[in-house]
Amino acid sequence: MTRVLVIDDEAPIRLLCRVNLEAEGMTVLEASDGPSGLAKAQEELPDIVLLDVMMPGLDGWGVAEHMLEGEETQRIPIIFLTARAEFRDRARGLDIGGVDYITKPFNPVELAPLVRGLLERLQRGERDELRHEKLSELRSLMVDR
Amino acid sequence: MSPVDAETKAVLFNAVPLLLLAAAHLTAGAARAPGLLATVRRRPTDLRESAAATALLFPSVGVAAAILGVATLVDREPLAGRLWLSLAAIVVAGIPAVLLLAGRVEPPSAGASLETVRPETATESRKRARLERGTYGIAAVLSEPLSADATFDAVAKAATDSLEGDCAAVLRATGGTLELAGSYELPDVLRDVLSADAVAGLAAAARAGKLLASRDLAGDNRFGPGLPEAAAGAGCSSLLVVPLTQPRSDANGLVLVFFAGRQSFADEQLELAGRIAGAARGALERSDLYEFERRARAVAQRLASSGRELAGELDPENVLERLARLASSLLAGAGASVWVLEGDELVVHAAFGRGASVALELRTPSTAWLLGDIVQSRSARTIANAEGDARAAEADPMIAAGHLSSVGVPMIGPDGGVRGVVCVYDFKPREWRDDEAEALLALGSVAAAARDNAEQYQSVWHEQQRSEAILENVADGIVALDRDGRVVLWNPAAEHITGVPGSDALGRTPPQVLGRSLESEEGARPGVSRLLSIRRGADEVWLSLSEALMTDPAGAVAGRIYAFRDISSERAVEQMKSDFVSTVSHELRTPLTSIYGFAETLLRQDVLFGEAERNTFLRYIASESERLTSIVDRLLSVAQLDTGAMSVQVAETDVNRVVTEVVAALEASLGTNGRELVVALPDERLSAAADGDKLGQVLQHLLDNAVRYSPAGGTVRVGARRADDLVEVRVEDEGVGIPRAEQERIFRKFYRGETSARTVGAGATGLGLFLAEGLVQAMGGRIWVDSDEGRGATFFVELPAAGD
Numbered sequence: 003m004t005r006v007l008v009i010d011d012e013a014p015i016r017l018l019c020r021v022n023l024e025a026e027g028m029t030v031l032e033a034s035d036g037p038s039g040l041a042k043a044q045e046e047l048p049d050i051v052l053l054d055v056m057m058p059g060l061d062g063w064g065v066a067e068h069m070l071e072g073e074e075t076q077r078i079p080i081i082f083l084t085a086r087a088e089f090r091d092r093a094r095g096l097d098i099g100g101v102d103y104i105t106k107p108f109n110p111v112e113l114a115p116l117v118r119g120l121l122e123r124l125q126r127g128e129r130d131e132l133r134h135e136k137l138s139e140l141r142s143l144m145v146d147r
Numbered sequence: 148m149s150p151v152d153a154e155t156k157a158v159l160f161n162a163v164p165l166l167l168l169a170a171a172h173l174t175a176g177a178a179r180a181p182g183l184l185a186t187v188r189r190r191p192t193d194l195r196e197s198a199a200a201t202a203l204l205f206p207s208v209g210v211a212a213a214i215l216g217v218a219t220l221v222d223r224e225p226l227a228g229r230l231w232l233s234l235a236a237i238v239v240a241g242i243p244a245v246l247l248l249a250g251r252v253e254p255p256s257a258g259a260s261l262e263t264v265r266p267e268t269a270t271e272s273r274k275r276a277r278l279e280r281g282t283y284g285i286a287a288v289l290s291e292p293l294s295a296d297a298t299f300d301a302v303a304k305a306a307t308d309s310l311e312g313d314c315a316a317v318l319r320a321t322g323g324t325l326e327l328a329g330s331y332e333l334p335d336v337l338r339d340v341l342s343a344d345a346v347a348g349l350a351a352a353a354r355a356g357k358l359l360a361s362r363d364l365a366g367d368n369r370f371g372p373g374l375p376e377a378a379a380g381a382g383c384s385s386l387l388v389v390p391l392t393q394p395r396s397d398a399n400g401l402v403l404v405f406f407a408g409r410q411s412f413a414d415e416q417l418e419l420a421g422r423i424a425g426a427a428r429g430a431l432e433r434s435d436l437y438e439f440e441r442r443a444r445a446v447a448q449r450l451a452s453s454g455r456e457l458a459g460e461l462d463p464e465n466v467l468e469r470l471a472r473l474a475s476s477l478l479a480g481a482g483a484s485v486w487v488l489e490g491d492e493l494v495v496h497a498a499f500g501r502g503a504s505v506a507l508e509l510r511t512p513s514t515a516w517l518l519g520d521i522v523q524s525r526s527a528r529t530i531a532n533a534e535g536d537a538r539a540a541e542a543d544p545m546i547a548a549g550h551l552s553s554v555g556v557p558m559i560g561p562d563g564g565v566r567g568v569v570c571v572y573d574f575k576p577r578e579w580r581d582d583e584a585e586a587l588l589a590l591g592s593v594a595a596a597a598r599d600n601a602e603q604y605q606s607v608w609h610e611q612q613r614s615e616a617i618l619e620n621v622a623d624g625i626v627a628l629d630r631d632g633r634v635v636l637w638n639p640a641a642e643h644i645t646g647v648p649g650s651d652a653l654g655r656t657p658p659q660v661l662g663r664s665l666e667s668e669e670g671a672r673p674g675v676s677r678l679l680s681i682r683r684g685a686d687e688v689w690l691s692l693s694e695a696l697m698t699d700p701a702g703a704v705a706g707r708i709y710a711f712r713d714i715s716s717e718r719a720v721e722q723m724k725s726d727f728v729s730t731v732s733h734e735l736r737t738p739l740t741s742i743y744g745f746a747e748t749l750l751r752q753d754v755l756f757g758e759a760e761r762n763t764f765l766r767y768i769a770s771e772s773e774r775l776t777s778i779v780d781r782l783l784s785v786a787q788l789d790t791g792a793m794s795v796q797v798a799e800t801d802v803n804r805v806v807t808e809v810v811a812a813l814e815a816s817l818g819t820n821g822r823e824l825v826v827a828l829p830d831e832r833l834s835a836a837a838d839g840d841k842l843g844q845v846l847q848h849l850l851d852n853a854v855r856y857s858p859a860g861g862t863v864r865v866g867a868r869r870a871d872d873l874v875e876v877r878v879e880d881e882g883v884g885i886p887r888a889e890q891e892r893i894f895r896k897f898y899r900g901e902t903s904a905r906t907v908g909a910g911a912t913g914l915g916l917f918l919a920e921g922l923v924q925a926m927g928g929r930i931w932v933d934s935d936e937g938r939g940a941t942f943f944v945e946l947p948a949a950g951d
Contacts (some may be wrong), residue, residue: 014741014767018748025754056733075644085736092617107740 006117007031007046009039009065010054010083016051018110019052026114036060040068043075050117052104055084055091066098081117083108096136101129103136198540228260274415281309281419282426294441298434299329300660302391302402302427307331309419312389312404316341317391317427318349320398321578323532325349328400334381337405347371349705352388353399358420359388360412378405385410389420394432396578402427439582446586449477453590457597461604467497470569471593475499477590478554480571484545485558486511486518486593487567493518495544498574502548509544517542521555521568527584529554532576545572552577554584566595620738624690626665626709632656633705644690644713646683667694667710674772678714690717727914734778738771777847784844785896785914788921795925796840799949801865802833802842809846810865813854822857824850827866834950835874843945845930848915849878849942856882857939872948879941885934893932894920919944 006028008019012035020030031046033039038062051069055062062082069075082095085106092109095103101120102114123132227354227660288305292298303315316337319328319347327341340346348369352359361367364375364386378386383405391400402423410416453473460466467485477484482500486493493512513522517539521528530553533539533546540547543555550572558567569591618625624641628634633656637649645652645661652660661681676693692711699705745764749756756764787793810826835842861881868875885893896917923930923944934940 014745014771015737017763017767018741018744021754021756022748022762023750025751085733085740106736107743110744111747111751136321139274 004028004052004117004121005048006052007033007039007043007048007077008052009033009036009042009057009062010052011035011057012054015054015083015106017112019041022110023117024086024122026118028114028117036062036065040065043069043078044072047074049052049079049121051078052083052113052117053080053100055095058137063094063098066095066100070099079120079129081120093140094138096133101132101136159520160567185595209804220241237419274413277413278415278419281415281420284309285419285423285426289426292430293434293437295434295438296329297430298430300331301432302327302423303331303333303427305751306389306402306404306420306423309423310404310416311406312387312410313383313407314381315402318353318401318403319655320353320396320400322578324399324576325353325401336377336380337374337383340377341403341786349374349388349401349403349508353390353401356390356392356399357415358390359386360417361386361388364413381405382407384408386422387410387412387416388600389424391424391431392428394428394435406671427880436562441580441946446477446582448592450586450589453477454593454597457594458600460597460602461608463598463601463605464496466598466601467914469511470590471497471499471503472595473591474569474571475588477586478571478579481574482545482550484543484570484572485567486570487558488513488565493522493568500545501550501574502545505548506544508860511542513622515542517569518555518568521557522565525557525559525565525926527554527556527579527588529584531578531580534576543570551575552579554579554587556588556591558595559588560592560595560599566598569594572748588614622712624709624711624713626652626711627656628657628707628709630703630705632707634660636708641711642682644688644711645681665692665694665711666707676711688716731778735775738775738778742768742775781844781914782916784918788918788925793921793925795841796921797836797838797926799834800837800839800842802835802837802876802946803828804867805839805842806846806867806876809850813847813850821859822854823860823862824854825862825864827864829868830868832950833867833869833874834948835946836949837926837928837946838922841926842944845919845922845944846876846878848919849944852942853878853940854917855880856880858882869948870945874946874948876944876946877941879939881939884936884938885932885940890932890934894930 004027006019006023007028008016008023009032010016010019011034015033016034018098020032023030031042031048031118033042036057039051039053040060041050043065053062053065060068062084066080066082069078069080076099079101080099081102081104083104083106085114092103101124104116120132123129155311197869212762253297270391275711285308288301288308289298292301299319302316304357306312307315314332314337315330315333316327316333317329318325318341320326324640325346327338332938333341348359348371359369361369364370364378364384367375367386370386374386378384385406385408387404387406388408389402389404391402393400403804404420443725456473457469460469467487471483471485474485480500482503483498484495484503484506485497487496492510493513493515495506495509498504511518513519517528517530520777530536530539533551533553536546540551543553546553552573552575553570555568555570557565558569560566569587571587581885618636618638621638622640623642625638626634626641626766627636633654634652636723637647637652639649641652641693642648647660657663657665663679663681665679667677672694674693676691679692680687680689682688690711691714695708697706744769748754749761749764782942784793806826810824814824850863851866857863857880863881864877864879866877866879896914920930922947926946928944930942930944932940932942
């Protein structure tokens with residue numbers, strides 16, 4: 003069973019993620035701030051992390067950087083989940099090792115298929131391809147600007 | 148007595164007169180001997196002089212006569228023998244005299260000769276001797292001196308000596324009057340009389356050019372009372388007045404020789420007097436030449452030093468000030484004035500001496516007599532004596548002020564144009580010489596050139612001052628580099644912006660000074676500024692910089708000029724705005740995500756949610772919608788504050804009720820996130836003159852902040868109290884506090900505390916406190932914070948009390 007860790011300081015957002023992912027048969031872990039989220043990631047070693055960027059205290063970037071430093075946590079794929087829709091934030095997310103980037107507001111119904119699809123590709127060993135895809139997506143955005 | 152024979156009688160008759168003649172001559176010779184010896188001792192060569200030779204003839208003739216007489220007595224020769232003897236005697240007496248006169252032999256101490264000499268010759272010789280001696284004395288005395296003053300004194304001495312007088316004075320004709328120029332042994336009483344006023348009769352004597360002799364001065368009425376009285380006081384009885392021709396002058400001077408005793412003037416004395424005049428003229432001409440040379444040299448020196456002094460003066464008006472002083476000193480005058488041609492007027496720009504203050508700034512037409520003439524004719528005009536000259540006094544204020552003589556020359560500039568007039572004055576009448584006028588003209592030209600230079604310098608200086616003032620005060624940093632890239636200009640704004648003092652920057656290159664080049668990689672484009680950042684200490688400073696190239700006539704780069712502004716603060720504002728936009732975007736997106744997300748979730752067909760779950764979803768949709776509304780309200784309020792469109796409805800408001808409602812709403816929205824809210828309100832009713840809704844908004848902001856910045860498990864205290872005629876509401880948290888430096892800034896729009904970004908991250912728009920302050924002030928109240936870093940913060944809102 004797929005275990006998803008949701009780290010977000012907004013209770014309604016966590017709830018949204020949980021009901022929709024559980025509806026698809028996934029197990030959802032929750033954390034309401036950066037430090038507890040990081041601790042949970044290290045303890046539970048979930049299959050994937052949905053990580054909010056703007057949180058008081060340790061923000062999403064910090065959590066991701068800490069996870070990259072941990073031997074066990076660095077392989078956990080991260081999907082950034084944030085209201086910060088700017089180009090540079092997306093680029094930063096990918097730089098830090100995120101595999102995808104979801105901008106709020108998002109349709110929670112699409113969360114589970116997205117998570118599932120990503121995990122399947124990663125299992126097929128397409129992590130690098132995935133990154134290249136996202137980077138070229140960004141590049142095309144950049145050209146549009 | 149025995150009868151004498153005829154022959155004896157004849158011998159006696161012939162010999163006795165001869166012996167008598169011999170005795171007379173020998174006596175005369177003996178009498179002359181001391182004088183002769185004295186003459187010989189003093190000047191042996193002078194024995195050639197006829198006077199000395201004459202003296203020697205006496206003994207010679209005496210000896211010759213004695214030889215003849217004795218020969219006649221002793222030797223009764225026949226007539227033929229006596230004739231031979233006579234011839235011999237004549238030869239003895241005559242040859243030495245002739246030889247002596249021809250200067251061939253030294254005089255014999257005594258000689259024997261025979262000759263007959265007329266007794267009258269002695270008197271004439273004496274006179275001639277006196278004349279010759281006097282003439283010689285004159286020549287000797289006058290050969291020595293060089294300067295005019297010494298020469299005049301020498302003339303007085305020569306006249307005294309040669310005329311055997313007791314004292315003498317020389318008067319020089321100048322400017323129509325006679326002035327005491329030299330003297331010898333002159334008693335003070337006479338000096339005073341001759342120095343003071345004109346003595347009657349002397350001017351006429353000088354004009355006539357005739358010798359005047361006064362044997363009895365006391366009884367002589369030609370000279371008025373002053374001179375005879377003074378002479379009597381000095382013990383002088385006689386006066387000889389000799390006219391003196393002066394070189395380069397039509398007027399005569401006078402030599403006055405005074406005698407102690409009453410003097411019967413002998414012819415030779417009068418003739419000597421004439422010779423004195425001649426000799427004095429020669430000496431004066433020589434000294435005049437000497438004086439001219441000396442003056443020319445002195446004037447040249449003074450001109451040179453004046454030129455240097457004037458050339459060093461950088462203020463045009465000071466040039467003229469100095470010119471006035473230098474001109475006066477150049478000609479040893481008593482004052483000077485400098486007139487500058489302004490249009491068709493001459494205006495006194497500088498003056499020195501008596502009347503200077505009156506003369507300053509006076510104007511006269513450039514065509515007027517005297518000064519105008521100088522301008523029109525471009526040549527000098529002199530006044531030797533302005534005594535009683537009303538026209539001169541009217542033309543020149545300096546003459547009106549009491550100067551008696553003046554010389555004025557045009558001031559001619561380097562381009563040949565007349566710039567004005569320079570005049571020099573003297574208190575006494577004075578004949579201005581041509582060389583003086585020429586020297587003044589030269590000084591005037593030097594001054595005109597110096598003034599032109601000073602004016603140019605001043606205009607350049609002013610230009611420079613203007614440029615410097617602009618560079619000093621312009622807000623943009625201006626930096627100029629020379630062709631080697633070294634800083635030659637670094638204005639104060641550049642110092643301020645870069646933090647590098649000009650003294651450190653000059654002579655170095657921007658990479659040395661700033662750690663980076665200012666040069667554009669793509670080459671300078673005029674009018675296009677670019678952004679670049681430099682370090683100022685620990686700070687990064689952003690510059691908007693434009694660059695201009697200076698090229699030399701050959702087209703090569705001669706230097707670069709950079710102008711830059713510090714746009715760090717603009718960038719900071721931009722950054723704040725950008726942060727605000729992303730914050731607002733986040734603030735809006737968060738509730739929107741919940742609303743949209745729960746709606747989509749509820750719409751899921753594949754999942755069946757229970758009643759409780761559906762209610763939770765719907766409550767979130769409702770509360771998040773409310774949150775969205777309040778955010779939009781807040782933005783609208785800010786816009787209203789910005790445009791001044793904020794309106795408050797001040798009425799009696801129950802503060803306790805407002806506080807209770809806001810706290811309840813906060814708790815209802817689950818917004819406390821685990822912080823404890825402690826409310827302390829008085830039992831009595833607290834009425835403030837306020838807008839209840841706005842006060843509610845303010846308290847909501849403060850509580851939101853307090854909750855946001857409090858650590859989990861912390862306590863937020865809300866209280867209210869009455870203080871005199873004020874109502875005070877306070878919100879206290881246990882958060883990180885606000886550093887003192889930030890306490891004033893937190894009320895600014897978009898400002899988010901340094902710590903808020905770290906600790907809060909999202910959520911804070913930087914508008915809450917700005918809005919709170921705006922609302923409180925609109926209600927006539929006051930808001931402030933009391934905080935120490937790390938020890939929480941307490942916000943106070945103070946409003947006027949109402950009711951009662």
